[in-house]
C-alpha cells in the first residue's frame with residue numbers, strides 16, 4: 082500500500098490529520114520516549130548530544146520492551162495532551178494513527194537528508210504523502226542459525242521450511258536437548274510480524290497493496306500451517322509461544338536453539354565476548370526460509386516524530402537531525418548491529434567486513450512486505466494476533482481462523 086493511499090476508512094489530512102505545518106519553535110530541554118535500550122547505546126548517543134547542547138538536554142524515557150506496551154503509553158500521554166514526551170520513537174506501524182489524530186506534527190522534508198535514506202523506510206514515516214516521522218533505524222527479519230552445528234552435519238542454511246525441519250532432525254540426532262526453531266510468538270505485535278512473514282513466505286498476503294485484505298486463501302493457509310504444524314510436531318518448542326524478542330534472544334544466547342527468526346540487533350549481543358552469550362562466534366545469519374524457497378521479511382523499524390504537545394519543537398527538530406545523520410547511524414550500527422536507514426552504510430566495505438549480513442539485510446529491507454498503514458492499525462494487529470494465537474494453540478482450525486480474520490479485516494478497512 083502506498084503512503085498516499087492509506088487504506089479506506091482513514092480520515093484524509095484535511096479532515097483530521099495533517100493540519101497546516103506547525104511552527105517548529107521553542108528551544109530548551111526535551112525528552113525522548115523510546116523502547117527498551119537493550120544495548121545501552123541510545124543513552125551514549127544522547128550523552129553526546131547533551132555535551133554539545135547543555136541548555137537543550139535530552140532525557141531518555143525508557144518505555145517497556147513490548148511494542149504494544151510502548152504504544153499504549155504513548156497513546157495515553159497523547160490523549161491527555163501531556164508534554165511528558167517530546168520526541169517519540171514510533172514503530173513504523175503507528176505513523177497513520179499518530180498523524181491522523183494530530184498527536185505528532187508534520188515535518189518539513191527539506192530539513193532532513195531523505196534522499197540519503199532507504200526509500201522504503203522514508204515511506205513508513207509518511208501519511209497522505211506528508212512526512213510525520215523520520216526513520217532512524219530499520220528492521221528486517223533474519224534467520225539466525227548455529228553454523229557450528231550445521232557444519233557438523235554437513236548442512237547449508239535452509240531456504241525452505243522443510244529443509245529447516247530436516248536439518249533440525251540431523252542436528253538433534255547428536256544434540257537431543259536442543260530446540261529447532263523460535264520466533265516471536267507471544268500474543269503481541271511480534272506475532273503479527275511472524276504471522277505475516279509466514280503468510281508472505283508461502284505466497285499469500287494479509288492486506289494487499291491495494292489496501293484490501295485477502296487472507297482467506299490456500300497460500301495463506303499453507304503459511305499458517307507452517308506455524309501450526311511447528312507447534313504440533315515440536316519443531317517450535319512450547320516455550321516459544323511466550324517469546325517476545327528478548328526471551329528468544331536469551332534462549333538463543335544460552336545455546337538452546339538451532340534456528341531463530343530475529344531482528345539484526347541480536348547479532349552484536351549474541352556475539353558479545355564477555356561471557357553473556359554461549360554462542361558468540363558460533364552462528365551466522367541467512368534470509369528467512371519459505372514454503373518453496375526463500376521467504377519474505379516484514380518491514381520493521383522506528384521513526385522519530387515530534388509531539389504536538391511539546392513546547393520545545395526546535396530543539397526536538399535539531400535532535401532528530403542529529404540522530405538521523407550519517408555519523409550517528411554509523412556509530413549506532415557499530416555499537417548495536419541495528420539496521421541503519423542511511424543507504425550508503427550498507428555498501429561500506431569496512432562495515433560489511435564487521436557485519437557480513439549487511440548486503441543481504443539491505444535486500445531484505447528493500448523487498449520487505451509492509452504491514453497495513455491504517456489509523457486503526459492496533460485493531461487490525463489484534464485481530465491478526467487472535468487468529469494466529471488461536472490456530473497455534475490448536476483451539477481453532479487454521480481455515481476457520483483465516484475466514485474469521487478475513488471478515489474482521491474487511492470490517493476494519495471498510496470505508
Ligand code: GLC
Nearest residue numbers: 148172173220270271381382
Ligand atoms: C521490532 C520492529 C518493529 C516491530 C516489533 C515487533 O521492534 O522494528 O517494527 O513492530 O519489532 O515486536
